[in-house]
Amino acid sequence: MDLENLSEKQNLRENYDPVIDVIYSSAGGAKEKYDSVGFFYDKILQIFRIKPMLDAFYLSELKKDEKTLVLGFGSGFLLEKIITATDPIHKVYGLDFSERMHILANRRLSKLNIQNKTKLKIGNVLDMPYKSDSFDVVFAVYVLDIMKINDISRLLYQIKRVLKSDGRLILVAMTKEGKGLTKIMRKLYEWLYQYWPTTFGYHASSRPIYVDEEIEKADFEIINSKLTYIFTFGFPLKVIVAKKTN
16 A cells, blocks of 8 residues: 555545545636536535524524625525525625536526525635625535635634624534534544545535634634534534624
8 A cells, every 4th residue: 555645545535625635636626516417406405504504594583684605605695595484685795716607506596586695606715705794694505625724814804804893604514513413523524534435527615624622723613513424324513603793
């Protein structure tokens, strides 16, 4: 076994490019990945993401008069939930770098005739095209845990910048927390992650991180949290509500 090569691959997996594992990436990189797996993502992957997204939504206690931004909105499930459940006064903003996800989200919202209640952009979460102090609430679901380690602080800085002084961050990320079966499932996921096959052009991106530590390092105050899991597999996830501190 080539230990030097194995070590290099493990290092790549710890610090891969945003949203895509470099070992499995194509020349087009992360954007191409999400642009190319639209059908698979919408019909299959969202099944595993619905429970954590609903946990995040209910824990947020979102109010209709709060101006909200959804980062990495994907095919639009969370956007739909926010609009149909709260009937917001303001438009719901969304930022995702995938044109394909933008199309899928608009298609979902158009079927319900609520697309005019959103303002979606294609862009980079590490360089958000919004003014400072713009939002009451920012949702980041499966965003932090797909970043390079060094980019996590950059993302949290951007979130703090666009949040109002009393704003809240609602976060969902895979976590290294958990005991008993949850810990076993997390370790199994981390082991499988090294050998995960590419399916329909898709390779898993999220991996467990020390969520609480990253949030607290960025000077957010955690005001509520919940340990949950990915439906069927039981891989642990952390849902966090954090307040911006000045």
